[in-house]
Amino acid sequence: MTRGAAGPTLVLVLAVGVLVATGVTLLLERSLTRILLGVILLGNGVNLLILLGGRSGAAPLVGTAPTAAMSDALPQAMVLTAVVITFGLTAFLLAVAYRSWYLTGDDEVQDDLEDRQIVRLAERNEVATADLGGEGPDGDPEQVDPEPARRRLRRRGQQP
Template identity: 85%
Template sequence: MSRGAAAPTMVLVLAVGVLVAAGVTLLLERSLTRILLGIIMLGNGVNLLILLGGRSGAAPIVDSTSKGEMSDALPQAMVLTAVVITFGLTAFLLAVAYRSWFTSGDDEVQDDLEDRQIVRLAESNEVSTADHGGEGPDDDPEQVDPEPARRRLRRDGDA
């Protein structure tokens, strides 16, 4: 039997589906920790999907096997690149989640003024064409950068 024509097993296809579905579900959450886990799961699912697209076989080393029995090295190189990109994105999101937790004590993404307006318009079945905040350009609350609420860290001497 030839090793070059092996099809992916149903277990691997189901694993891709479960990883991608769970990753997308976690991405839709408000917590940055769950979003981070969703990115990791989605990245792993897509990497497995890319690997399933390649031909299985012997190592792709010239003069070690015939060309028909060699595995395809391109999906492996693409997955290696995708792993590095996913790692970089994971490190960035981890830093954002840590900064959010450190400044506010919570890693949940809050609604802003525009989100609340969109929800109100959706409930009343209206279409938004402009910003209905009514404030002028100088006192727009969305443009103000208030001092973030700082958490007090307990020190050994503090009671």
């Protein structure tokens, strides 16, 4: 942005669009490395968008310029916070990608069994069986017993 300009330049708006579009496209990939790059690009695009929302001008220090000529400090503070959050998320995803590479030799995210079952049902145009409920805690195999194991053992007369 130029000093005294009424708003963001077209180049910066296009840069935001390219960064966000590329980031979203990379997020939709199955490789963790591409997902990591997508998060970084998306974060940078959003940070630039937040900065474009602020007013340009002189440094926001008291006594250096009139108040009306100072830039808005809130978007700068928000971008600083967003940079820290993006860095933390990037570090986490980098650790997940490294762990995946270390364990499997590949960083591709695999489908789990439930996803494959849903795809097969969708191809046959079938509906999954509905859980109508009402079976009670002993009749439903998906029901989780909220009681700790020790209480169950004591109730049955056994010692832990």
